[in-house]
Structures are given as structure tokens and as C-alpha cells.
Amino acid sequence: MQDKILDGKGVSAKIKEELAEEIKELQKKNVTPGLAVVLVGEDPASQVYVNMKEKTCNALGIVSRKHVLPEDVSEEKLLSMVDDLNNDPEIDGILVQLPLPGHIDENKVLDRIKVEKDVDGFHPESIGRVVLAQDGFRAATPAGIIELLKRSNVTLEGKEAVVLGRSNIVGKPVALLLLNENATVTVAHSRTKDIAEVTRRADILVVAVGRKEMVTADMVKQGAVVVDVGIHRVEDGLKGDVAFEEVKEKASAITPVPGGVGPMTIAMLMSNTVKSARKRAI
Numbered sequence: 001m002q003d004k005i006l007d008g009k010g011v012s013a014k015i016k017e018e019l020a021e022e023i024k025e026l027q028k029k030n031v032t033p034g035l036a037v038v039l040v041g042e043d044p045a046s047q048v049y050v051n052m053k054e055k056t057c058n059a060l061g062i063v064s065r066k067h068v069l070p071e072d073v074s075e076e077k078l079l080s081m082v083d084d085l086n087n088d089p090e091i092d093g094i095l096v097q098l099p100l101p102g103h104i105d106e107n108k109v110l111d112r113i114k115v116e117k118d119v120d121g122f123h124p125e126s127i128g129r130v131v132l133a134q135d136g137f138r139a140a141t142p143a144g145i146i147e148l149l150k151r152s153n154v155t156l157e158g159k160e161a162v163v164l165g166r167s168n169i170v171g172k173p174v175a176l177l178l179l180n181e182n183a184t185v186t187v188a189h190s191r192t193k194d195i196a197e198v199t200r201r202a203d204i205l206v207v208a209v210g211r212k213e214m215v216t217a218d219m220v221k222q223g224a225v226v227v228d229v230g231i232h233r234v235e236d237g238l239k240g241d242v243a244f245e246e247v248k249e250k251a252s253a254i255t256p257v258p259g260g261v262g263p264m265t266i267a268m269l270m271s272n273t274v275k276s277a278r279k280r281a282i
């Protein structure tokens with residue numbers, strides 16, 4: 001079996017090595033993968049993430065183009081930037097950093113991205129392709145969770161999987177991906193009657209609720225595999241949605257924060273960008 005601590009950082013490093021090799025091959029065919037990242041406003045957390053994405057692109061040989069727009073940019077202007085990137089032959093992937101300011105309709109912007117360049121996997125057609133288990137871009141965090149579990153030799157088929165949280169960007173898509181892997185999937189959320197009773201059934205528990213250390217040891221079955229998608233900044237570092245120290249005593253495997261799901265998200269974004277560029281190299 002795998003180590004108890006599921007090493008997202010290490011696994012993502014391995015994936016990035018594989019991608020760097022593939023990018024070298026693409027470059028021999030005169031294709032350099034290109035990722036456009038659009039950032040609206042100056043939210044510090046968003047800036048951190050966007051910089052991490054840019055750094056990773058540079059390290060792998062992906063051209064990264066960052067477009068920063070002011071907080072008060074009109075929706076029309078943002079949509080016209082997306083149109084330009086849709087039509088830019090050197091751009092294989094477009095990522096509009098979320099959240100967007102309140103005056104902009106997020107769905108309208110995500111819908112505008114060409115599905116062929118939707119490396120974030122947030123376009124309705126990309127989501128539809130997940131539902132139908134058809135080829136297409138998978139959202140980076142859900143895909144990263146599955147990839148981390150598989151590469152850590154965690155079996156999904158026939159397992160009782162519980163997803164806590166039902167967001168469009170993590171909860172819902174990861175539930176579908178687990179279903180496609182033949183797990184038996186339950187989605188629990190804020191209106192679920194007895195959350196602990198449901199989470200205690202889980203062989204595999206994925207927590208994406210956005211509440212610091214909400215999942216405690218009493219909510220976890222002995223031997224469960226626990227995946228923590230939460231990120232909360234505290235004085236002395238980062239915490240997840242799972243009370244790591246107590247839950248790790250009960251779990252057979254658990255992702256840390258930091259160093260778990262987060263790095264996998266970036267690796268899968270890069271993987272999607274390379275996948276998109278591959279279609280240019282024929």
C-alpha cells in the first residue's frame with residue numbers, strides 16, 4: 001500500500017517531469033504550448049496562485065501570458081479579451097482566475113472560452129463531457145484528486161466514496177469522476193441531515209467545504225482515505241478543511257495541507273495545456 005501521507009507535492013513533481021519531456025518533443029515539431037492567464041483585480045490570494053502558475057509554466061517550457069485587468073473592468077472588455085485569446089493560434093489554454101468581481105457574470109465569461117482551450121474545465125460543455133464520461137478537459141482540482149489517488153495505489157472501484165461539498169468547481173465534478181471510476185458515490189452538503197453519519201460510511205472521503213478543520217476524527221471511519229481540498233491561511237501557515245492531526249490517527253491515508261491537493265491542481269492545469277497543444281502537433 002501507499003504511505004500514509006499522500007504526497008501531492010512529490011506526485012505533482014513527477015507529473016511535471018513527464019510533461020517537461022513531452023514538451024521537448026512538441027518543441028521538435030515547432031509547437032510550444034501556450035497558456036493565457038487572465039487576472040481581474042488585485043486579490044492577494046489570486047496573485048499568489050497566478051504567480052505559481054506562471055512559475056510552473058516557465059519551469060516546464062510552456063509560454064505563459066499573463067493579462068491583468070483592473071478590478072472595475074467592464075464585462076464587455078473581459079469578454080472581448082477572451083475572444084482575442086480564443087482566436088490566438090499561439091494560445092492553447094485560457095484560464096480566467098476566479099473569483100471575478102461581483103459586477104461580472106462568471107458563467108458568461110466561462111461560457112465564452114472556446115471549449116478546445118478550456119484547460120480549466122469549467123465550460124458547460126466540458127462539464128457535460130465529464131457527466132457523459134467523454135474525452136475532454138477535466139477541471140484541475142478534481143482531476144488532480146483522482147490522479148493522486150491512482151498514483152498512490154488507492155483503489156476506487158467498488159469503494160464507498162463520500163464527497164463533502166457540492167461546488168461546481170470541486171464537489172460536483174469530483175463526485176462524477178469518482179463515479180466514472182466505479183466508486184459508489186454520496187454527496188453530502190450543508191443541508192444534509194446527519195453529516196457525520198454519512199461521512200463515517202466513507203472508504204474514501206473528499207472534503208471540499210471551505211470551513212477550516214471542520215472534519216474531525218469522530219466523523220471518519222477507521223482506515224478511510226481522506227482527501228482535504230480546503231486551504232485556510234492562519235498565522236503560522238496553512239490549514240485544511242480536515243483537522244489533520246487527529247484525523248491522521250484514524251485514516252489509512254490522508255492528504256496534507258499544504259503539499260496535498262494544491263500542487264496536483266497546478267500539475268493538472270499544465271497537463272491540460274500540453275494536451276491541448278498536442279492537437280496542434282500533427
Ligand SMILES: Nc1nc(=O)c2c([nH]1)NC[C@@H]1CN(c3ccc(C(=O)N[C@@H](CCC(=O)O)C(=O)O)cc3)C=[N+]21
Pocket residue numbers: 048049052095096097098099120140141231238257258259260261262263264265266
Ligand atoms: N480559474 C481558476 N482556476 C483554478 O484552478 C483556481 C482558480 N481559478 N481560483 C483559485 C483556485 C485555487 N487554486 C489553487 C491552486 C494551487 C494551490 C496550491 O498549490 N497550494 C499549495 C500551497 C500554496 C500556498 O502556499 O498558498 C499547497 O496546497 O501545497 C492551491 C489552490 C486554483 N484555483
